[in-house]
Amino acid sequence: MTLYFLCLMLFCVGLYGVLRKRNIIKMIVGLGIMEYAMNLFFVLLGYRFHGRAPIDAKYQDILNMVDPLPQALVLTSIVIGLAVTALIISIAIRIYEKYGTFDITKIKKLKG
Amino acid sequence: MELYILLIFMICAAIVAIEVKDLLSSVIAVGAVGFALCLAFLILKAPDLAITQLVVEILCLIILIRATINKDLPLVIEGRWIFNTFSTLGFIAVFLLFSWLALKELPGFGEPIMAVVKKYLQEGVSKTGSVNIVTAVILDFRAYDTLGEATVLFTAVIGIMAILRRPGRKK
Numbered sequence: 602m603t604l605y606f607l608c609l610m611l612f613c614v615g616l617y618g619v620l621r622k623r624n625i626i627k628m629i630v631g632l633g634i635m636e637y638a639m640n641l642f643f644v645l646l647g648y649r650f651h652g653r654a655p656i657d658a659k660y661q662d663i664l665n666m667v668d669p670l671p672q673a674l675v676l677t678s679i680v681i682g683l684a685v686t687a688l689i690i691s692i693a694i695r696i697y698e699k700y701g702t703f704d705i706t707k708i709k710k711l712k713g
Numbered sequence: 714m715e716l717y718i719l720l721i722f723m724i725c726a727a728i729v730a731i732e733v734k735d736l737l738s739s740v741i742a743v744g745a746v747g748f749a750l751c752l753a754f755l756i757l758k759a760p761d762l763a764i765t766q767l768v769v770e771i772l773c774l775i776i777l778i779r780a781t782i783n784k785d786l787p788l789v790i791e792g793r794w795i796f797n798t799f800s801t802l803g804f805i806a807v808f809l810l811f812s813w814l815a816l817k818e819l820p821g822f823g824e825p826i827m828a829v830v831k832k833y834l835q836e837g838v839s840k841t842g843s844v845n846i847v848t849a850v851i852l853d854f855r856a857y858d859t860l861g862e863a864t865v866l867f868t869a870v871i872g873i874m875a876i877l878r879r880p881g882r883k884k
Contacts, residue, residue: 604822607720609812611727613805618731620801626736626781630743633773634727637750640766644757650823654758655846657838666834666846667758668825673850676765677862683769684869690780691873697780703736 604645612638625693625703629686636682640675647671715756723749736781744774761847 615638618631647668653661655669693703700708723746730742747770754763820826833854834846843849851859 602816602822604716604720605816605819607717607724609809609816611720611724613808614724614727614731616805616808617801620804621797622731624736626777627731627739629777630730630739633743634730634746637723637746640762641750641753644754644759644762645822646819647825648757648823649825649827652758654760655834656760657844657846668827668830669833669846669850670830672759672762673847673855674858675759676762676847676851677858679762679765679769680862681865683773684866686773687776688869688872688876690776691876694780695876 605642608638608642608645611641623705625696625705628705629689629693632689633682633686636678640678640682643671643675643678716753719749719753719756723753737778740774740777740781743777744770747773759847761845 612635615631615634615636618634619628622628622631647670649665649667652665652667655666655672696708697703700710702708726742726745726749730739730746733739733742747766751763751766751770754760754766833850837846837849838844841849841853843853
């Protein structure tokens with residue numbers, strides 16, 4: 602249970618970065634940290650004490666494996682996270698070209 | 714025990730990544746978090762995830778460095794400092810409250826439920842022919858999931874091209 606709590610603390614650090622920082626790159630970094638924390642949380646949920654990796658081998662008990670289902674879904678999630686990060690960064694590069702800054706309080710042309 | 718050390722290291726590196734002034738140092742610190750996560754996956758008996766995380770982390774770092782290099786700007790924190798900090802802490806407190814309520818319902822660490830996956834484990838080799846159960850799940854039992862992942866990837870690539878493309882001049 603302590604591990605779950607540490608994982609939540611990592612998520613909270615990322616959440617603080619997203620909500621509090623004004624630099625777009627810092628917000629992207631916070632988003633990435635939240636994503637890492639969620640992936641780690643799912644894999645932690647599937648861990649089994651004295652389990653082994655979900656790969657078949659001879660003369661081994663098949664039910665002694667860690668849970669492969671969270672691992673398969675997190676594998677999908679990691680790759681999607683890369684796509685999301687690349688998309689956000691391309692938007693940030695465009696914002697920098699247009700406004701010359703990463704500071705979100707200086708980007709004022711969208712204000713009504 | 715190694716997991717505790719790794720997680721505490723990850724939290725420290727994340728705090729450094731959020732708080733440091735230099736943008737390039739921030740990106741390097743988040744790279745440290747990602748590689749520590751790769752080690753944690755290895756300890757948690759998920760070798761496929763560790764490999765994928767390693768590759769994705771390197772790509773992510775390259776893209777982030779491309780965005781931040783030569784664009785280092787000093788951060789100014791001004792105005793409404795108290796309001797911003799306290800509203801952020803309020804959000805985090807609400808999040809922690811709900812997560813505490815949810816954590817009570819979860820199984821303890823090291824004893825997963827394994828309700829769905831028992832069937833996959835027993836029939837995985839005979840039905841799919843794959844020795845690696847993770848590959849059997851993502852490419853056979855849940856292949857539509859992978860199809861959706863490929864769709865998301867191509868959509869993201871189209872989005873990036875649409876954003877970064879410079880319209881050519883007509884002659």
